[in-house]
Amino acid sequence: MTAAPSIAASLAPSATLLEVKAVSKRFGAREVLKTLSIEIATGEFVTLLGESGSGKTTLLRLIAGFEQPSAGEIWMSGARLDTLPAYKRRVNTVFQQYALFPHLNVSENVAYGLRAAKTANPEIAERVNDALAMVRMQEFAAAKPTRLSGGQQQRVALARALVNRPELLLLDEPLSALDANLRKEMQSELKSLQREVGITFLFVTHDQEEAMALSDRIALLRNGALEQVASPREIYAHPATAYTAQFIGHTNALRATVRDGIADCGAFQFSCSHANGTAMFSLRPEAISLADNSVQLSDPVRFAASIRQQIYSGATELLELQTAGGLVLRARIASRTPLSGSHDFVFSASDAVVVHE
């Protein structure tokens, strides 16, 4: 039973582990989740991304068993999950503030789940030791949690959850309490740890960069409904909606009138495959470049614009452009000498992606 997840992973890597079927959650009159459905495959690293109040943490708490769905069902490994009490689910959670037990030391904290499962003492000792080794916290085994730094507490919380070999690990913004540098470090640790143990991770964050860095797939939530579910590359390159395009990275939203395969947004025209009518296009800032450095683009679109602002950020800088027609665009280009006045810019028409509003 304990080795089940890894065997399942090796036999059928794309087998569905978790199915959330038309789940709704209401708190009083407020509907936090609106008939939401999602499937997660064994071994996947999925991120629930969204603003605060989008329902991502609520969904996590429904899966963990801390809340009951108002409607819908949750299944795991072919069995009904949402009717089980939290303590009977083969799911473990890494809490936002770690929730380590203050009266127990690090190894007692990690052993807590194994003791509840009546594991034999020698096995507990071995597995706790392995788990602490995995997160490099062996030397702190006897320390009380409050003596540890945020990053160390984070590692203990991970070990405490993973030592139980859950089928699914839930992580509720586990890095949000850490400072920026430690956060980057923990991101890469988390990613390699997930590959190592092969356990399915469902990760909640409001930080789109973190979601991009870690996930196999990102599920973007908005007001309790799924906006888009796709791989980070897919969701960035082909955002389905204007909201997605804005939330995942920055973008220029262009409203254009399309006629016979030509989109006209006032300042310039470009070819597209959209049907006639009005459409919204997303054009990433980095798709726009200065036209003077002999860039070779397929289907180039040139336009002139004056530079309103130039914001330097190291390797790249952000230009705020204004066309003669008053259209404001942002362009991210490789850093160079300060610019001023009017310049010619260019982008490839294929980089302007149609999005729903």
Added chain:
Amino acid sequence: MYSRTYKFLVALPPIVWVTLFLILPYLMMFVHSFWTVRDGVILHHWNVGNYATLFKNPLYVQVLLRTVRIAAAVTLLSVLLGYPLAYFLSFHAGPRKEILYQLIIVPLWVSYLVRGYAWKTILGSDGVLNGFLQYLHITHGPVSALLYSPFAVVLMLTHIYTPFVFLPIYASLEHIPRPLIEASHDLGASSRRTFFRIILPLSLPGLLAGATFAFVLSLGDFLAPLLVGGPSGTMIANLVQSLFGAAYDWPLGAAISVCILMITIALLAFTQRVEKRWLFE
């Protein structure tokens, strides 16, 4: 930062207060306990005769033991009542929490004496309880053992001190971060296991504080045995009172008081040590 004069002036009132109303009286009590009384006059002859009398005379030992037993019973009963009450209020009362909390606190605003007399009318031969028992034909005459017994003292003190036990336990339960309880369930612990492994240990400081309140206050209680105790319910504080009053044997009374003080100090030192072990920094 502050001048010496300022610090001195700020510290003066508490120092005067503690010296005048705490250190000096205790000192006088301590000194008296080594003096003797002959023919109604206190003689300033240093000796330990009072302490010898105390341990030789079975009356004093018997009353002292009874007092400790009553205090222990009150402590146990008020913890058994106060803990579940605090637990329910903290975890399961929902929106009724505030009103229930007030209901528990309200009796504290009623005078101790009034509550004592209330128990007299409840437990007396013509009292509410006897009338009720006879009405139900459970008993056929008034049960006189209800009033003027150690039982009545325990009952009254439990009623009075349960809110004192409830309050610190409730405060410590309220301070337990709720994610810890979710984490325990998440790690496979049932509600029962979560209670014994997480909630109870984390509320232990409050439990100890409450139990200490109940025990120390009951140990020195003098009104409950006077009102509802009768001769069989006499406690050590009543002896002290009669020694200082009618018997006019201040030195012996002082010696008993010193003994009670020692028990109390030993108990407080013990609970403080235990509590320190449960501080989680």
